[in-house]
Amino acid sequence: MIYVQLFLVFLQVGAFSFGGGYAAMPLICAQVVDQYGWLSEKDFADLVTISQMTPGPIAINAATFVGNQLAGIPGALVATIGVALPSCIFVTLLAMLYTKYKDLPVLKDALTALRPAVVSMILVAGLIILIPAIFRSGEVSFADGNFAIRPFVLFVGSVFALRKWKADPILVMVSCGVIELIAQLIL
Amino acid sequence: METKTTAQKLKTLFFATLYLSAFTFGGGYVIISLLKNKFVDELKWISEEEMLDYVAIAQSAPGPIAVNGAIVIGYKICGIPGIVFAVLGAVIPPFVILTVISAFYNLFKTNPYIQGILAGMKSGVSAVIVSVVWDMAAGIVKKRDALLIAIMIIAFVLNYYLEVNVVLIILGTLVIGIARSLYARRETK
Structure with a gap:
């Protein structure tokens, strides 16, 4: 069935x-x-x-x-x-x-050692999205036409809004989409 | 203020995972970053260290990370009923969206407006992740423990440049932590 x-x-x-x-x-x-x-x-x-x-x-x-x-x-x-x-x-x-x-001393120490590795894994997940968005070939290189300035500016602006103004993350993500769409329509 | 009823907590949990799940373009770690933002920074129901442990649990178990993350947080906040509400919240948006899209796929795939919005959102998504990593890494550097900083750097190199399986990295760091714990305890005897 x-x-x-x-x-x-x-x-x-x-x-x-x-x-x-x-x-x-x-x-x-x-x-x-x-x-x-x-x-x-x-x-x-x-x-x-x-x-x-x-x-x-x-x-x-x-x-x-x-x-x-x-x-x-x-x-x-x-x-x-x-x-x-x-x-x-x-x-x-x-x-x-x-x-x-979690309060057993050995497990506590094991988890303390694990946390920095988890931070790195999250960063890697971010880079997997960011690098192909900014570098057209998907590789970090500043060869002719490989570096896309608009996604980079959006990224820097988003980090700034999140850190400095504590902006709502979903608002930041949606705004990036709308800005990119408007930019594509105008340019 | 602390005495929120169970029903209120379940409601918050359900709508938080529902809302976050509806906007998590780009994979499980995006929802993890958003869950951290909501439950650690905004609601303060979970500590930053616990959150990292939850990410490790979500990562080491099989299944989608977004669903696993919703389960650990749901369990922490409300036990088994918390799991049910958090999972429903996490699953309903993709379920509904995919059901609709599978009917209109060709229209969706070729629409330049949708493509433009999705391209722009990638910058925002990675900024959210980088911002969360910034907070978490700062918390670890502040401890001034050379081993932890070394683990952070080595895990990054292994994962990003050498593409070592994350389950292996998790097991390896757990072994290092246990070894150091046993060693330190023998020293103090």
Whole structure:
């Protein structure tokens, strides 16, 4: 039955995608394209593009999209529940363990050592978005035409607004989108 | 003021994750940055150090980071009911948006206005992340602990330049922390 299949496929995607969206993509492709043939390769590429253009995790987007295509809204619901369920179980267990044992001295020291690494990982995620936005080739280089000044100015202005005026982050993000659109229309 | 009822907390939690999830273009770390902004800086329900631990938990478990982040924060604030409300908030926006978009995909893909807005938003999104990292890194540098600063730099190089898997980096730093803890305790005996 299609609902059971959708549920089980996305349950696997949810349970084995360690490390966020980019880890989920090959898993989704292996199941949905290669094994079941629910989507063609072109459909899958479209799905990845939609995911990049819209908010939300790619795994949730994929579950909703594939579910909708195959079995309408009920299919989308079943697939989305499947993909989120492993998270709910694993993360709840980890959160319970954390709450219970976080004051143990050894665990405290371990977490103290972990925090700086987490800060670095967040920075890396930011750079992965920023670098291709500012450098057209995706590589840091000031060769002819590679450096895009407008995204850079938007970035610096946003950092300034966030730090100096404590501006609302979502307002800053949306303003950047609107400014870029106006600039494209005028120039 | 501190005695917010459970119902009020659940409501705040649901609408916060719903609102943030609707605007998190660009992956899980954007929502983590926004959650930090909301729950650490604005509401002060979670400390900055706890938040970093939650990011590590969200990162080490399988599944989307945005959903995992919503779960840890929901659990911290209201236990199991908190998880339910936070996850619903995080999942509803992409669910609705993708359901609508899959129907109008061709229109969406070729619309230059939508493309322009999305291009501009990337600058804003990365600025939000950089600003959050700024606060967090300052908190760590202030501790004047050479090992922690070294971990921050080395983890960055491993992750960004050498593309080492984040789960390995997390495990490695945990081992370093445990080793130092055991060593320090033996010294003081």
